[in-house]
Amino acid sequence: MEKSKVLIIGATGRLGYHLAQFSLQFGHPTYILIRDSSLNDPNKAQKLNFLSTAGAIPLKGPLEDENSLTEAVKQVDVVICSIPSKQALDQKLLLKVIKELGVLRRLIEAEDIPYTCICCNLFMGYLLPSLAQPGLKAPPRDKVTIFGDGNAKAVFVKDVDVAACTINAIDDPRTLNKTLYLRPQGNVYSINELVAMWENKIGRELEKIHVPEEELLLKIKESSYPDNLEMIFIYSAFVKGDHTYFDIDECGVDGTKLYPHLKFTTVNEHLDTLV
Ligand SMILES: NC(=O)c1ccc[n+]([C@@H]2O[C@H](COP(=O)([O-])OP(=O)(O)OC[C@H]3O[C@@H](n4cnc5c(N)ncnc54)[C@H](OP(=O)(O)O)[C@@H]3O)[C@@H](O)[C@H]2O)c1
Numbered sequence: 001m002e003k004s005k006v007l008i009i010g011a012t013g014r015l016g017y018h019l020a021q022f023s024l025q026f027g028h029p030t031y032i033l034i035r036d037s038s039l040n041d042p043n044k045a046q047k048l049n050f051l052s053t054a055g056a057i058p059l060k061g062p063l064e065d066e067n068s069l070t071e072a073v074k075q076v077d078v079v080i081c082s083i084p085s086k087q088a089l090d091q092k093l094l095l096k097v098i099k100e101l102g103v104l105r106r107l108i109e110a111e112d113i114p115y116t117c118i119c120c121n122l123f124m125g126y127l128l129p130s131l132a133q134p135g136l137k138a139p140p141r142d143k144v145t146i147f148g149d150g151n152a153k154a155v156f157v158k159d160v161d162v163a164a165c166t167i168n169a170i171d172d173p174r175t176l177n178k179t180l181y182l183r184p185q186g187n188v189y190s191i192n193e194l195v196a197m198w199e200n201k202i203g204r205e206l207e208k209i210h211v212p213e214e215e216l217l218l219k220i221k222e223s224s225y226p227d228n229l230e231m232i233f234i235y236s237a238f239v240k241g242d243h244t245y246f247d248i249d250e251c252g253v254d255g256t257k258l259y260p261h262l263k264f265t266t267v268n269e270h271l272d273t274l275v
Helices: 013-024 042-054 066-074 085-101 158-171 191-202 213-222 229-239 267-272
Strands: 006-010 028-036 059-062 078-083 116-119 145-148 152-156 178-181 188-190 206-212 252-254
Touching: 006 013, 006 178, 013 028, 013 042, 013 116, 028 042, 028 066, 042 059, 059 066, 066 085, 078 085, 116 158, 145 229, 152 158, 152 229, 158 252, 188 191, 191 267, 213 229
Parallel strands: 006 028, 006 078, 028 059, 116 178, 145 206, 178 252
Antiparallel strands: 152 188
16 A cells, blocks of 8 residues: 655654654655754754655745645645644644645545544653652652642653554554544553652652642642643643543544554653663
């Protein structure tokens, strides 16, 4: 089967870079949309250089420019947009262009834009290194704050594993118009479990400070967005259990079951690197 042509937006980012690499590895003709400003950043320029050498076709333009978006979307069958979630609404123009062009392969069959929504939960580089402690960059070694009762379970997946799963989903009819959930067994933990695992690794018990749900909500309300983003994610994942309170129904598919050949880095393995 001919491989779908893929456009990656955000290829200089954490997730997007891995997406572009896997897309090339899987043999998809891969286009990347880049902003001029990326070229002035040595780190990003290096990533772009690597991707171009590996065969990615660079196209110029920001998400705000309809002409460059139209030119880019015209070339491909699949668009993967990997810009930060706080910029989610910046994708409105992209959706308009996709709809107007109608070039997506399966658009002929469906009235709406065909999609796969990847529900990858938290990246391991975010909140796990601090054991969900706002403002910390490394796990605490003396005291730790437990939000709510500490029992709601969150899911952490390494960005490179999210990218591998996403690229596997292209051209896979089982994922068409579905949400693909990533919930690998070794990646689902509550704060209480994370703290116990960490204490075991460092051979010391931490002092526990308990912050009830209402107090966390108040702190979120009293600070401004995006300064309160970490607390919002902690509230959603570790207090309300938004990653795990539901079973995956027929509108969704389980990425770990669809792609059993993929190996997911576990929370335990990641915490080992932080000891
Ligand atoms: N970070 C996490 O913990 C996390 C967890 C779960 C899911 N995710 C999801 O992963 C996705 C990507 O997040 P990330 O952390 O990989 O992002 P990131 O590292 O901040 O990268 C953002 C990318 O988007 C590009 N971009 C931003 N605004 C743009 C615009 N107006 N036009 C064109 N390109 C633009 C940037 O390009 P430039 O080089 O030009 O700036 C960069 O390549 C998001 O959907 C997010 O929700 C993230």
